[in-house]
Structures are given as structure tokens and as C-alpha cells.
Amino acid sequence: MTDTPNDPNPIAAYVRAAAQLLALPLSDAQVERVSVHLARTAALAATLQRVPLAAHDEPAQIYEPAPFPAEDPS
Amino acid sequence: MIAAMDAGAIAAAVRDGEYRAEQVLDACIARIAATDPQVNAFTDRSFERARREARAIDARRARGEPLPALAGVPYAVKNLFDIEGMTTRAGSKVLLGDAPAAADAVLVQRLRDAGAVLVGALNMDEFAYGFTTENSHVGACRNPRDLSRIAGGSSGGSGAAVAAGQVPLTLGSDTNGSIRVPSSLCGVFGLKPTFGRLSRRGSFPFVASLDHLGPFARSVADLALSYDLMQGPDPLDPGCHATRVQPVRERVDAGIGGLRIGVLAGYFDEQAGPDARRAVALAAGALNASAGVSWPDAALARAAAFVTSASEGGALHLPRLREHAAEFEPLSVDRFIAGALQPAEWYVRAQRFRRAYRDKVLALFHDWDVLLAPATPVSATPIGAEQFELNGTLVPARPSMGLLTQPISYAGCPVVAVPLWPNGATALPIGVQVIAAPWREDLALRVARRLEADGIAVAPIAALPD
Numbered sequence: 074m075t076d077t078p079n080d081p082n083p084i085a086a087y088v089r090a091a092a093q094l095l096a097l098p099l100s101d102a103q104v105e106r107v108s109v110h111l112a113r114t115a116a117l118a119a120t121l122q123r124v125p126l127a128a129h130d131e132p133a134q135i136y137e138p139a140p141f142p143a144e145d146p147s
Numbered sequence: 148m149i150a151a152m153d154a155g156a157i158a159a160a161v162r163d164g165e166y167r168a169e170q171v172l173d174a175c176i177a178r179i180a181a182t183d184p185q186v187n188a189f190t191d192r193s194f195e196r197a198r199r200e201a202r203a204i205d206a207r208r209a210r211g212e213p214l215p216a217l218a219g220v221p222y223a224v225k226n227l228f229d230i231e232g233m234t235t236r237a238g239s240k241v242l243l244g245d246a247p248a249a250a251d252a253v254l255v256q257r258l259r260d261a262g263a264v265l266v267g268a269l270n271m272d273e274f275a276y277g278f279t280t281e282n283s284h285v286g287a288c289r290n291p292r293d294l295s296r297i298a299g300g301s302s303g304g305s306g307a308a309v310a311a312g313q314v315p316l317t318l319g320s321d322t323n324g325s326i327r328v329p330s331s332l333c334g335v336f337g338l339k340p341t342f343g344r345l346s347r348r349g350s351f352p353f354v355a356s357l358d359h360l361g362p363f364a365r366s367v368a369d370l371a372l373s374y375d376l377m378q379g380p381d382p383l384d385p386g387c388h389a390t391r392v393q394p395v396r397e398r399v400d401a402g403i404g405g406l407r408i409g410v411l412a413g414y415f416d417e418q419a420g421p422d423a424r425r426a427v428a429l430a431a432g433a434l435n436a437s438a439g440v441s442w443p444d445a446a447l448a449r450a451a452a453f454v455t456s457a458s459e460g461g462a463l464h465l466p467r468l469r470e471h472a473a474e475f476e477p478l479s480v481d482r483f484i485a486g487a488l489q490p491a492e493w494y495v496r497a498q499r500f501r502r503a504y505r506d507k508v509l510a511l512f513h514d515w516d517v518l519l520a521p522a523t524p525v526s527a528t529p530i531g532a533e534q535f536e537l538n539g540t541l542v543p544a545r546p547s548m549g550l551l552t553q554p555i556s557y558a559g560c561p562v563v564a565v566p567l568w569p570n571g572a573t574a575l576p577i578g579v580q581v582i583a584a585p586w587r588e589d590l591a592l593r594v595a596r597r598l599e600a601d602g603i604a605v606a607p608i609a610a611l612p613d
Contacts, residue, residue, distance in 0.1 A: 092488060095487065096469060097488075098469070099484070103472075103481065106481040109481075114457055114485060114489060117449075117454060130503055131499065132502060134356060
């Protein structure tokens with residue numbers, strides 16, 4: 074995320090790096106505004122980090138390749 | 148006065164020959180013309196189509212044919228629903244160059260088949276990412292109860308049009324509260340059905356794993372009537388989980404005898420202002436509900452809903468953000484970008500949490516049939532407000548209007564938002580969420596109907612200045 078271990082604004086550095094990876098051009102002013110929003114979400118995400126989840130706790134929705142057939146093949 | 152009639156009464160009057168559908172339409176158009184310069188609920192008018200639909204109803208009656216359940220009832224839809232021949236805005240400017248929709252959204256098709264008359268499309272937050280309908284492209288939707296205040300969002304036009312008496316019925320979408328928040332702030336009834344109940348095909352998505360569609364009305368009977376007519380499986384919509392119709396209309400007057408009704412405490416009390424608490428107390432008193440019910444992991448669910456919405460919404464719009472960020476709504480573009488950049492682990496963790504959360508919520512409904520909670524922390528705030536005061540703390544106005552709705556929709560439970568007036572009929576309304584277990588819309592509607600029948604929850608047409 075950053076070359077410096079004590080980056081004064083690691084979220085802004087992350088925003089710059091992630092946006093570059095996604096080919097999303099951002100001005101310095103946008104980086105600043107986006108960082109404020111991402112910091113707010115980071116605080117919420119941190120609460121979820123404290124929730125114990127086991128390996129078998131699956132996501133809410135699982136991709137289905139096709140609906141399960143109602144009848145067995147003859 | 149036709150504008151004062153609810154949808155069921157209009158359909159009955161058209162069936163009985165008291166009014167022609169075209170007369171009803173003329174009255175509706177006149178009401179929109181008189182009020183929308185103040186309210187700004189409509190972004191598009193489909194009056195030519197409406198004229199064709201109304202005349203077709205009158206012709207059917209003249210031929211002696213039986214008329215369908217919503218014959219001649221004017222309605223309008225949030226402008227993220229496809230309307231054949233019109234470009235679907237989804238509250239944006241960047242979609243205006245897209246081709247017109249080739250067909251109506253499924254729910255619009257179903258209301259059309261039921262004889263309803265579509266008069267236009269309604270204002271909303273851009274791409275449904277907001278709770279205020281302060282749309283910078285077309286102007287803010289103003290609350291008919293107080294024109295200086297927000298209508299709520301993101302389906303603000305849908306709530307305001309019903310409150311202003313422009314139409315008796317509208318459709319909106321609810322990802323995190325976008326039906327329940329405008330219902331609360333505009334003082335009308337709204338139904339957010341179970342996640343996966345109604346087809347979303349032909350509506351512009353925001354967060355596929357959370358988006359719901361549903362109706363607004365001024366009576367519980369109209370919610371039930373329109374909801375029944377929109378039900379039905381849709382094998383072409385992978386998000387439509389209902390495989391059969393479960394009608395509710397004949398059950399809403401069954402009363403509340405035997406129902407175990409509780410009031411949510413903890414998070415739902417802490418995040419509510421004084422008016423919201425008074426509204427819940429009024430409803431609870433009328434229903435003899437039990438206080439002190441604890442909803443599991445409400446704050447965590449709100450956090451997970453926030454993360455999920457940001458990630459899916461941001462990813463959905465990333466291609467447009469690369470090319471057209473300057474044309475996005477200034478109030479939400481930075482949130483979309485932040486969402487697109489979120490670490491994947493945040494999103495996956497939120498979805499894994501959701502599975503465990505679902506099981507806890509379902510367990511709660513072993514002990515309760517219906518639960519009550521405030522719909523919004525406060526009543527409508529002034530347009531442009533950046534913050535509001537919540538129990539001594541200033542909180543950011545735009546995201547905080549969804550504090551009380553997000554945990555419920557993250558579980559996918561059906562909710563009827565009912566309008567209460569804790570400070571009197573001339574003050575601002577505020578809503579109460581009537582919550583049931585998944586697939587039990589009938590129970591929530593029965594309780595809402597009792598509150599309406601007792602005069603506790605009412606949705607009069609707003610008195611707008613001339």
C-alpha cells in the first residue's frame with residue numbers, strides 16, 4: 074500500500090494505489106474526499122472483523138450453475 | 148374529490164360507472180399540474196400512454212366486459228423501472244443517452260394487466276444511493292408535509308407523489324430503507340416485501356443481493372391489493388425466490404387476536420430520537436405489544452449492509468466512473484468510488500456474516516409474530532442539511548436516515564412502514580416499521596391494518612399551499 078512504514082495517510086495511499094490498479098483516474102481532491110468515505114466504511118468493517126466466523130460459515134448466497142432438477146433423469 | 152380516493156375506491160367507481168377512467172385521469176393530471184411545481188416528484192410524464200390505457204378501460208366497460216382489479220387507477224413508478232419507449236434514468240444523467248426501454252418492467256406489466264394507468268416516472272437519489280432524494284440533476288424532491296424538507300429516499304418521488312395526492316399508488320425500490328424512509332418522512336404507507344418475493348426484472352439494480360421492490364399507498368388495503376396483483380414467480384429473475392402466489396388481500400382484516408407482538412429495544416431505541424420513540428410507543432400501546440425485545444446483532448448487520456452496498460454498488464458503476472465520474476451526482480459519486488476500491492475481504496466477510504445473522508433472526512421469530520421499531524431516527528430534515536442531532540450527538544444526515552432500516556432488510560424480512568403523527572396532525576409524521584418473519588407479509592399487513600382502523604396510523608393528503 075505504501076513504501077513508508079509510517080505513512081501519515083495510509084488510506085489516501087491505498088485509494089491512490091487501488092484506483093491506479095482499476096484504471097480509475099482520481100484528482101488529489103477526489104482522493105481526499107474518497108478517503109473520508111473509505112475511512113468511515115473501514116470503521117464499520119472493523120466491527121465485522123471482530124465477529125468470530127468458522128471456516129464452514131458460508132456466504133449468504135452461493136452461485137448455482139443451474140437450478141437443481143425437480144425430477145431424476147430416467 | 149377523486150384525488151382523495153384510494154386505489155380500491157377508484158377502481159370500484161370505474162367499475163360501477165360512477166366515473167370513467169378518463170375522468171379519473173383528467174383529475175390526476177390536473178392535480179399533478181397544480182402540485183408538482185412545488186413538490187418535484189415527477190421527472191417524466193407518460194400522459195399519452197395513460198390516455199390510451201384509460202380509454203381502453205372505458206371501452207371495455209362500454210362493451211360490457213368485466214374490469215380488472217385496478218381498472219382506471221392512476222399510478223407512477225420510481226424512475227429506475229423500465230417503461231416501454233422511455234429511457235430508464237435511475238436518477239442519473241449518465242444513462243440519458245441509453246436506448247429507450249424495449250418493454251415495461253415486470254411489475255409495471257402486472258399493474259398494466261390489472262387495469263392500472265401509468266402516468267409517469269418519479270424522482271430518486273442517483274442510482275438509489277441515498278436517503279434524501281436531493282437529486283442535483285433534476286432538483287430535490289420536496290416533502291409535501293413541509294416543502295422546505297426532504298421527502299426521504301431513495302424513492303422520495305414515490306412517497307411524495309402519494310402524500311401530495313397526485314396518485315393513490317406508486318412503486319419504489321428498497322435496498323437499505325428506500326421505501327421505508329420516504330414512507331416515514333412523507334407520512335404514507337409503504338410495503339417492503341420479503342427479499343426475493345417480487346420480480347425485479349426490468350428495474351435498474353443497485354445492490355443485487357439486497358434490492359427489493361414494493362408499493363406506496365395511502366391505505367393498507369391499497370398496499371395489499373397492489374401487492375397481490377404484483378406477486379408471481381419469475382423464472383427469468385434469479386433473485387425472485389417465491390415460487391407461488393400467497394395472497395394477502397382477504398386476510399388483512401383478520402385482526403390481531405393471538406398474534407405475539409413485541410417492540411424492539413437496544414439498538415432500535417438508542418438510534419431513535421424522541422419523536423421516533425413516541426411513535427413506537429403510540430403503536431405499541433394500541434397493539435398491547437410487549438416491550439424489550441432484542442434484535443440480534445443489529446449494529447453489525449447495519450455495518451454489513453453498509454459494506455455490501457458500497458462494494459456491489461461501486462463495482463456495478465466502475466466502468467461509468469472511469470469515463471463519466473464528473474457527470475455523477477456530486478452527493479454520492481465519492482461514495483461509489485470508495486465502494487469500488489474496498490478490499491474484497493470486507494465484502495466477503497459481510498456476506499458470510501449474513502448467513503449466521505439470518506439464522507439468529509429466524510430464531511427470534513419462533514417467539515414473536517410481529518415486531519415494531521421506528522422507521523427513521525428523526526422526522527424530515529431540511530433540504531441541504533449535512534447533519535442532524537440524535538440524542539445529543541450530531542450525526543451525518545444522509546447516511547444516518549437508514550440506521551434503523553438497514554438491519555431489517557439485511558435479514559430480508561417483510562416490513563410495512565406505517566405513518567404516525569406523535570406531535571399532532573399538523574406536525575411532521577414519522578413512521579414505524581411493522582416487521583414479520585420472511586414470507587409473512589400477511590402478518591405485518593394485519594397489524595398495520597389494525598393501526599389504521601384504530602386511527603393510530605393515517606395518511607391524509609397533504610395540504611399544499613396554492
